[in-house]
Amino acid sequence: MTITVLDTATAIDAVLRAEEAHRPEILRAALAPVKGMFRYFPGEVDLVAMHAMGSGFPLDRRLDETRDALARLRAADAWGRIERALADAVDVQSGATPGICLPDITFLLMLGNPDDEYFMGAARGLVGSGSATGYISLTLRPTDENLSRLEASAVHELNHNLRYAPGGVVWDPTSVVVGEHIVSEGLADAFARQLHGTAGYTPIGVPHLADDAVFDKVVSGLDVGGMQNFTAWVHGDEAARRFGAEPVGVPTGAGYAVGNRLVDAYLAATGKSAAEALHTPSAEIIDVALGPRR
Structure with a gap:
């Protein structure tokens, strides 16, 4: 089993540095490794449109605020913490269920949209997805609450991924x-x-x-x-x-x-x-x- 936590810090930084006209294509390339997350959607999926629908950060405004949010995630070692938490969780799960199917997983950590009222309000600035085996995503704003729960949020989505992996619940x-x-x-x-x-x-x-x-x-x-x-x-x-x-x-x-x-x-x-x-x-x-x- 290989867990790949995508370097979205570098990708988000590249999007923010680019001219506005080039930002969608840079983001689309960064999201390409998780295209399989949308394999059950009908027709061809536009990854940039899915980013927006999923409360991803806006490409045309509030750039300084997104830069500050990215800096906060980096300072919190978000990507490293998630990678370590997933590895530890897999060890615990493997010990509890020997022989379980452990699929390769690609993990996407993305910054969310501060203009999205539902996302920032009812959802408390965090949405996750882990039901498409092989892919996990967390989209968040780096509030104190969300930063304190990074590991737990990642492990929650991992549990979904493994429950519905081959050999598990259909x-x-x-x-x-x-x-x-x-x-x-x-x-x-x-x-x-x-x-x-x-x-x-x-x-x-x-x-x-x-x-x-x-x-x-x-x-x-x-x-x-x-x-x-x-x-x-x-x-x-x-x-x-x-x-x-x-x-x-x-x-x-x-x-x-x-x-x-x-x-x-x-x-x-x-x-x-x-x-x-x-x-x-x-x-x-x-x-x-x-x-x-x-």
Whole structure:
């Protein structure tokens, strides 16, 4: 297994130094190694357009602010910390699940867009992606919170990558339900917490961890199918409105909170670690966690 953390510091600096007309092509070249992340999208993907849609930093304004953000990431040794955290996490996971498929992974760390209200507000300046095996991305603004959670954020996405790697859980778009997504977020947080303590909690879910009304609401949707519904049930109404989905009366990050509660209940009942539960079917986790309620 090879983990490649792309040198996006040099790439972002090159974009910022270039004349505006040349910035898109420089960025496109920098993003080329993660084109496979979008392999499930229909048609040819414009990587620069995907950068913008994914809350990536703007190419035509606020350049000084982006330079300052880049300097802060460099000062924090962001790329080195992520590389070391991923290597340590792979060692822990390999020890817990001998023989697991460990795919080569390309990791993209990108600066986010301070003008994006949803990104800077509800998402707290960080979005991650790790469900396309072989690729992980984090797009962020270097706030104190996000810098303190770099390792945990990277490990969270790694858990998704390994859960859906060959030989693991199959994400079948024709049959997958909200419960799988909820459980996957809970498992990813639990794995990050196993390695990095409370920093492993995804911050958007923390306010709802003890909210039984939110728990009951999200549990009522665990069997909902159709990936178009997942944003609303997992990320919440604000995200649903942002991405054109139908809100269902769920606050931001509720799915993460419920996922943590379900997974923690399962781990407590079975005595397993999060790493050992990597490939446990979500239905089993939910059945054990809910018991007679199911």
